[in-house]
Amino acid sequence: MKGLFDRPEFYRIITRLLAPIHVQFMTSLVDLHQQLESMRPVLLRFAFLQLRNDNAAEDAVQEALLAVLEKPESFAGQSSLRTYVTGILKFKIIDHLRSLKREVALDTNDDESETDLIDSLFKANGHTVSMPNAWGEPESTLQQKDFFRVLEICLENLPEKTARVFMMREWLELDTEEICKELGLTASNLWVVLYRARLRLRECLDLNWFGNH
């Protein structure tokens, strides 16, 4: 994996930034660089979940990190650096999704077992086979770091195409019309894919976080 220091753009940017030399500024730039590097692994995991392609994921993350270094002053006053970088990364990922579009046409009708997934949860009369348990207080769940680790593992375990669609909707927060347009899906097709994704995630969290079954 190429680090920031291996990229020529980095030195171009640094040279430009060095013009008004200022010790404190340099310290904060080195500091910023270290903080960005520490975020790289988690950003890469999420970029990969969305793009399902190592090179595209690395490019998107690299572009996002460089964009921050290029204009560190734009970050001033933002809520947190991580939120700021994540926002930029999402734009980079959308760009990559568009350029990958033709290569990865999405076929959501290839997985027959998906229909069984829904059917397996309900009896013939439409009642649930097993009652979904209450998950307790949402806020206390969302305060727990490990919950997000389990959620990430559950996202990784989704079928590839389902995961990509779900991430577009819930992580990139694209609206459904836009996703349909990008992927060539009908609206009702998309709703079903998202519904299946949620059912799978619900099962996975129920089992691995809430310890039910």
Added chain:
Amino acid sequence: MRFFLYSCKQAHQIVSEGLDRPLTVSEKARLKLHLSICDACTNFNGQMQLLRKAMHRVALDPDPTNATSTDPKQR
């Protein structure tokens, strides 16, 4: 009356679709009625809301509960 009631299977799907499109007045009413008498779907609805909230936090920050440690203002 019976035709107006959702089965759990229908209610589950409407709960999910409600996250992706505005429900019609009739759908909202039927769902509300179903949820008022069904704990299973009420729990499911809560779980879907939690999932939405959790993903929204991840959308802002892929490592949500770690956020403050990288905030330069706190250093």
